Amino acid sequence: MPRPPLQVQLASAHDAADAGDRLLAEIRFGHKTGPDRDDPRCIDVGVPPLFDGPDRELWLADSAVTPDRRDGIGFAHTDNLLFTHIHLPDTTDMAAAAREAYERLLAFHRDSGFPALLRIWNYFDRLLEPARQPGLDRYQAFCAGRHEALEAAGLEAATLPAATAIGTGTAGLIVYALAAREPGVQIENPRQVSAYHYPPDYGPKSPTFSRATLKQWTAGAQLFISGTASIVGHASLHEGDVLAQANEILDNLGALIGRVREQHPSLELNGPHDLSLLKVYVKRAADADAVREQVRTRIGAHPNVVFLRGDICRRELLTEIEGLYA
Secondary structure, three states: OOOOOEEEEEEOHHHHHOOHHHEEEEEEEOOOOEEOOOOOOEEEEOOOEOOOOOOEEEEEEOOOOEEEEEOOEEEEEOOOEEEEEEEEOOOOOHHHHHHHHHHHHHHHHHHHOOOEEEEEEEEEEOOOOEOOOOOOEHHHHHHHHHHHHHHHOOOOHHHOOEEEEEEEOOOOEEEEEEEEOOOOEEEOOOOEOOHHHOOHHHOOOOOOOEOEEEEEEOOEEEEEEEEEOOEEEOEEOOOOOHHHHHHHHHHHHHHHHHHHHHHOOOOOOOOHHHOOEEEEEEOOHHHHHHHHHHHHHHHOOOOOEEEEEOEOOOOOOOEEEEEEEO
16 A cells, blocks of 8 residues: 655664665654764754653655755755754854744755745753743744744745744754645644734744644645644643643644544544654653553553653643654
């Protein structure tokens, strides 16, 4: 049976060694952030696993991959897909760092013939500490810088990709992205206000991403779900209660998947248990066991889920989940 041009799996170092020239990207979770010096397909992200088991993601293409570096951007591509990443070690001015990273990445994608961003991940240190800009935390400053770059590039709300932004314990900003030649379809969550329509209570510029992106390939479809928190409407729910937050997130994922099924009934996707991969970020390592048990209670012993230590975009939020259907 034909399959989409990209498969993503959780793996160990041994599995990565066997991937060969079909490896589009290797995302390693641990205690450092930055690109691999030798292989532009490989990056490290400072969100360490909370349990023994897989410690990386492998992105496997359906054809041979060409990797390279250019102007500080690492990348790898096939005829259909482009993986890129940029690392800025100095994030003293978070807004400026975000703006620079996005300006450079967006220009690279445009010039490379892969302008259609499907999914973006953002990881940086001291997420909720005060920013250089008075009255803002570093996440809000990041959102402001990202917004400026996207606006300057002419990206409209209806074309924004799915995204995640998580705080790390290691210095620097790393942004990595997956893009295609033609765009996917933006999906919004009926339980949530679109992030780009948030009121100014959460910062001078709204977060610029969609709740999910659905990409229809010749051989099947893939759904990229953004980092999803315990937010209904635009308000955080269940402050201080990590289990209630995890439960609310799974309700949000279920609502999003329901919206996808309404618009694309041919997809064999009925709930979070049908997702191909889940990444669960937990702010406090002490909560990891409880969150894992709650996820298992709701969706069963999912074979492809990894729990990572990371900071969430609002101080009161304790966990976040992103997903992939492929």
